[in-house]
Amino acid sequence: MENCRVIFKPSNKEVSVPKGTDLLTAASKAGIYIYNVCGGEGLCGKCKVKVLKGKILSEPTRVLSEKEIKEGYALACQCDVESDATIEIPEESVIEKPAIVIEEVYTPAEKIEKPAILKGERKFHHGPLVTKHYFQLPKPTAEDNISDLDRLYREINKIVTVPVMQMGVANVRRLGKLLRESDWKVTATLGKRDGTVEIVLIEPGDTTKKNYGIAVDVGTTTVVAYLVDLNTEETVAASASYNRQSMFGEDVITRIVYAGEPGGLENLHEAIVGTINDLIRNAVKESNVSISDINAVVAAGNTTMTHILLMIPPDDIRKEPYVPAVSSVPVIRAAETGIKVNPRGLLKCLPGVASYVGGDVTAGVLSTGIDKTSELSLLIDLGTNGELALGNKEWLVCCACSAGPAFEGVGIKSGIRAMDGAIQRMTIENKKGDDFDVQYSTIGDKKPKGICGSGFIDLIAELLKAGAIDRQGKITKAGSARIRKDQESGSMEFVVAFAKETSTNKDIAIAETDILNLIRSKGAVYMGIHVLLQHVGFKFEDLKKIYISGGLGTYLDTEKAIMIGLLPDLPVERFLFVGNSSIAGAKKCLVSNQALKEADEIAKRMTYFELSTDPKFMNEYTSTLFLPHTDLELFPSVKKVLGK
Amino acid sequence: MENCRVIFKPSNKEVSVPKGTDLLTAASKAGIYIYNVCGGEGLCGKCKVKVLKGKILSEPTRVLSEKEIKEGYALACQCDVESDATIEIPEESVIEKPAIVIEEVYTPAEKIEKPAILKGERKFHHGPLVTKHYFQLPKPTAEDNISDLDRLYREINKIVTVPVMQMGVANVRRLGKLLRESDWKVTATLGKRDGTVEIVLIEPGDTTKKNYGIAVDVGTTTVVAYLVDLNTEETVAASASYNRQSMFGEDVITRIVYAGEPGGLENLHEAIVGTINDLIRNAVKESNVSISDINAVVAAGNTTMTHILLMIPPDDIRKEPYVPAVSSVPVIRAAETGIKVNPRGLLKCLPGVASYVGGDVTAGVLSTGIDKTSELSLLIDLGTNGELALGNKEWLVCCACSAGPAFEGVGIKSGIRAMDGAIQRMTIENKKGDDFDVQYSTIGDKKPKGICGSGFIDLIAELLKAGAIDRQGKITKAGSARIRKDQESGSMEFVVAFAKETSTNKDIAIAETDILNLIRSKGAVYMGIHVLLQHVGFKFEDLKKIYISGGLGTYLDTEKAIMIGLLPDLPVERFLFVGNSSIAGAKKCLVSNQALKEADEIAKRMTYFELSTDPKFMNEYTSTLFLPHTDLELFPSVKKVLGK
Secondary structure (H helix, E strand, O other): OOEEEEEEEOOOEEEEEEOOOEHHHHHHHOOOOEOOOOOOOOOOOOOEEEEEEOOEEEOOOOOOOHHHHHOOEEEHHHEEEOOOEEEEOOHHHEOOOOOOOHHHOOOOHHHHHOOHHHOOOOOOOOEOOEEEEEEEOOOOOOOOOOOHHHHHHHHHHHHOOOOOEEOOHHHHHHHHHHHHHOOOEEEEEEEEEOOEEEEEEEEEOOOOOOOEEEEEEEOOOEEEEEEEEOOOOOEEEEEEEEOHHHHHOOOHHHHHHHHOOOOHHHHHHHHHHHHHHHHHHHHHHHHOOOHHHEEEEEEEEOHHHHHHHOOOOOHHHHOOOOOOOOOOOOOEEHHHHOOOOOOOOEEEEOOOOEOOEOHHHHHHHHHHOHHHOOOOEEEEEEOOOEEEEEEOOOOEEEEEEOOHHHHHOOOOOOEOOOOOOEEEEEEEEEOOOOOEEEEEEEHHHOOOOEEOHHHHHHHHHHHHHOOOEOOOOOEOOOOOOOEEEOOOOOOEEEEEEOHHHOOOOOOEEEEHHHHHHHHHHHHHHHHHHHHHHHHOOOOHHHOOEEEEEOHHHHHOOHHHHHHOOOOOOOOHHHEEEEEOHHHHHHHHHHHEHHHHHHHHHHHHHOEEEOOOOOHHHHHHHHHHOOOOOOOHHHOHHHHHHOOO | OOEEEEEEEOOOEEEEEEOOOEHHHHHHHOOOOEOOOOOOOOOOOOOEEEEEEOOEEEOOOOOOOHHHHHOOEEEHHHEEEOOOEEEEOOHHHEOOOOOOOHHHOOOOHHHHHOOHHHOOOOOOOOEOOEEEEEEEOOOOOOOOOOOHHHHHHHHHHHHOOOOOEEOOHHHHHHHHHHHHHOOOEEEEEEEEEOOEEEEEEEEEOOOOOOOEEEEEEEOOOEEEEEEEEOOOOOEEEEEEEEOHHHHHOOOHHHHHHHHOOOOHHHHHHHHHHHHHHHHHHHHHHHHOOOHHHEEEEEEEEOHHHHHHHOOOOOHHHHOOOOOOOOOOOOOEEHHHHOOOOOOOOEEEEOOOOEOOEOHHHHHHHHHHOHHHOOOOEEEEEEOOOEEEEEEOOOOEEEEEEOOHHHHHOOOOOOEOOOOOOEEEEEEEEEOOOOOEEEEEEEHHHOOOOEEOHHHHHHHHHHHHHOOOEOOOOOEOOOOOOOEEEOOOOOOEEEEEEOHHHOOOOOOEEEEHHHHHHHHHHHHHHHHHHHHHHHHOOOOHHHOOEEEEEOHHHHHOOHHHHHHOOOOOOOOHHHEEEEEOHHHHHHHHHHHEHHHHHHHHHHHHHOEEEOOOOOHHHHHHHHHHOOOOOOOHHHOHHHHHHOOO
16 A cells, blocks of 8 residues: 655654545654544544645535635544645644643652641551562472472462462463572562462562552543552652543543444554553653563553453443443453553552442542541542542442533633643733733743633633623623634633733633533532432531542632532632542552552442432532522622622 | 475375475374384384385484385484475384273263272262353343443352452453343353362353363373263263374483473474364364363373473473472463363363372372272372372372383384284293294284283283293293294394284284383382382282273283282282273363362372382392292292292
8 A cells, every 4th residue: 555654743753654544643653642522523623733735635624714724724533645745733733741740750659649638547558469579499309399389389378378379371381490590599479369369470589679560540631650669669750641542532432432433442442551551661761660570550540441441342331321341350461451561460450330430439539538537528530520439437429420521621612631831720800991800820831822620710710700701601791802702603702811922822712602611510510519418418518528639639729619619618628639549549559458458348338329310410400500509508608709 | 495295105195394304294294193212313213114205315224124224114203305205104103093992982971980899989079170150140220230240240159159259351351242242141151260260251141051171181102082061071072092292202201301402392282282182173073062162171191291281391300309390280271271172261280299290190099089098009000101109098108110111012122002903912822842822812803013011911921921931031942933033133032923914014023122121110110019018117918909090901911910020919809990090080170179179189198209219119129120029929829820
């Protein structure tokens, strides 16, 4: 087949692909990941590129304006390469490296993962998924001539009590030579496999100092990996990137649909494994650890991510009655998924509860210790979707609220993820003469590129406070320079930053339709909390601790989240930001068998409520489609601010 | 590379091999297995072939006479093919199918495996290595929406109590689709894996009726396989053939040495796996069973055979202090060795005790029940090597006696294995005029081709009785037509059958050197029994039962074995022939977990004595190099017959 050479600007990355390849695929082959919210359907317009040179076969589209088409713009997902070509990828189309909180890198896990409130509370015994033990075996004699394997077992049994010990034939094949060449001094790596112990590996000499593991949070949008020294529990490197699966769609439903297409599951699987392998490669490069010394991986992800990582078809997750193929996943060899650590290293995926409450929530509960506290506590995990876990040491319930990815900045016109240049904080003041003074700060103090989740929460709260929108989210103050009608959509919009201030040279604005979209999202989370409490007979006031985790949590302003009705109106000191509780829990399970056992118990104990078919949820949901709520009495602090 | 076409006569089998291939390899590729006692060293002369046409590059040899070389004879192992060729393989060079006792085929196991004496004694609970269970799972609902795997586990837990349940990710990947396509009616195959239970396989519908296993005796010379219905314990087919490894050498030591050469272990491994796969293929063909319904294999073999089957280097078995890599082998997937049954089917190799007492002896002890009896009992396994197990329900000891393969008819001039045309019984009468009348019977009543082990025992006993040899094994009666000097070797020999009577048109004779060889073998077995008894403080008379197993056992004449001093002089009713106790034990373990556990216990309980370095053995061994012994008082019944 004929190949075409494609050059991507401004990075000048070059790739050779068969004629007829779409530009999305070509870009990903060049290592450039382009936004693709709709899963390649040509609907979201996020994969806009500009053809500078070459013949490109493009499907007709309504997402681009005639002007844009004339200027050479096209949708990467709708374009096939027909000749050598040069393509410009606008900055806003590129999925960049996410901003991970820099302090988390290279600091001991103790410091970064335990929020102050939990210090001294969550202690697990040291006991990694895999441990290393050095043995100087007595050499065989005529009197003591048991088999090599029995000789090794005999020493192991002296230090560990093992009900069932297993060893693959591959290790037995190497055993005799290895023992003799190493003068009977060897290190055995023992792995815990669901109630049994496996001799994972035998190495010559004493290698006990070199025992590493990977904790990974497999997010729908962002993937984070920690490289952990299993002896000291220290996180020696951390690495994060966007989930490469994004090129097949932004949310889990789009991906599940795509997984059902021929080759879809394989592509998604390769994408996530590729993402994880890149993170591991980065981590070992930075820390000078050898990849063959990584003997264990613990992954926390939502149910769909876990299925895809294991290449288990996720089809039934989205079909009533929403049944996953697997919740509690057996320990397997990491290599069985394609994850590149030591070829005999183990992989544990943390157990989930249901189709929409996965191992990431289990990890969050474990990490926050909700399951061991006597105070009624709530975990709100605000990722691409919203998940809630509620309870105490007596009981645990959970649900998913289909908040959608709006708070990740996804599916919103000027929305971007939490990355450099994202507007994360904002104040808006109503100046005289119907004008507004907008102050904002961006991640990394860069020129603004767009608005991320926490920025949107600030924005809506500030717009409400400044009277630019009403409690239904409608833009009221026509006449201001910042308020105008969008030419294309006909919707009203509020300009946060004008083109001259931005890195994209385009206005950053929020449209009324986007505000309504965000209101639906916040309403779903609030109603989720409400209904979950109702199910167990409690009220908002009964909540003593509310843990907020997920990418959003890091930058969230509690008061403003209450202002828009995302969070209930409780004293701010009850809200605790726990950062990425998913990876925190994954790491705990990686270094402590006690934690891993507790994670299994949490998953088993937790009762799942399906909200999508819950009449309680349906009946009251519309009352949350106000700012903060139809019933202002539920939000006394907001009532006061609004002067009502 | 250039290929040559080789046609083998008289079978007309044809094969194309690269120029330079040796004839031994070429023949094996054509499916013809040629004797090769010395392991391709050109020393034994057993692989004689005749070049009818073509260019063959042959190494010089002293094994063939000048006349033979002129006639076109050559050693297959020393000849490389240089052009298209036609080769005749004389009948005596071909390894044929061994004679397995025909009644064993197609008869229920109960009838063929339990020798009369044991009837009602060895009963094991039914409990195959893998079991099948049919489930009609309740369909998931909104109220009952646990994961597919948990749903399956829930049903399995209702019928079996399992401490640790395991399932490979491959099965999980297929689970969701399979459950739905089969309308939630499935059959789960559960396998016992060293204290855990694995869900080996899940199939749609009710397939519980189709659950088969293979029991295999992996002998150095002969391999026997039973195809067993795991529900009924019936042996539905049996198949036997020579171990294809024979082309790399006849005894275990030659093979261990060869395994150490580059590619040697791989070749040996392929040979045994190929042999087993052929047997399985034959068995399923005859019985109309599908290979994918075979879910378990239990193999009993000596330690070297077990190592090679698992592709574990056997090197250290033959080096002091004689340590195997493994005695107790974990259950693995049969496919990991290349054995072709259901790809997820399990393989258990029965545990051995030491380098020269393997799983075949463990199986023999289990099968005879020595470990559960109160009477002092002895198992003599006369295979390519001799192994002894002695004891009762209180204790068990064992040893190997380096008898060599003489009793398998190997390494002896007219010796052949127990196959059609082998002389197995003999009487010799001293007629007047220094002549001898020889009466013999052959296996399958065919024209004689050679003498097998039991034939040699008869022969030596009869020669002794008839006065043709003295008690040192020296041929005495020169002058008889049957007694002459061999032209080539210069050794005296006794002609059993003249060329005109035989199928090879050559005399069948025994040379004095061969008699001495057989005397050394019988002496080693006798001394083994003697020393083993001495070690535990017992005498021959204390032996209440002596079980004789192995190929030889089937045709052995006890009185004649006593006459030559192979067996101690005890009342003949104490000797019991148990046929192939190795496969009998393997089958028991295949169909009964209780038996398998007992086999593990036997292997652990049994104390091994190394005779090769035992001073007791060394000191008295020479006294057994007489017929029956230097001390005739030890053999009163023989003394009487000999009239001394």
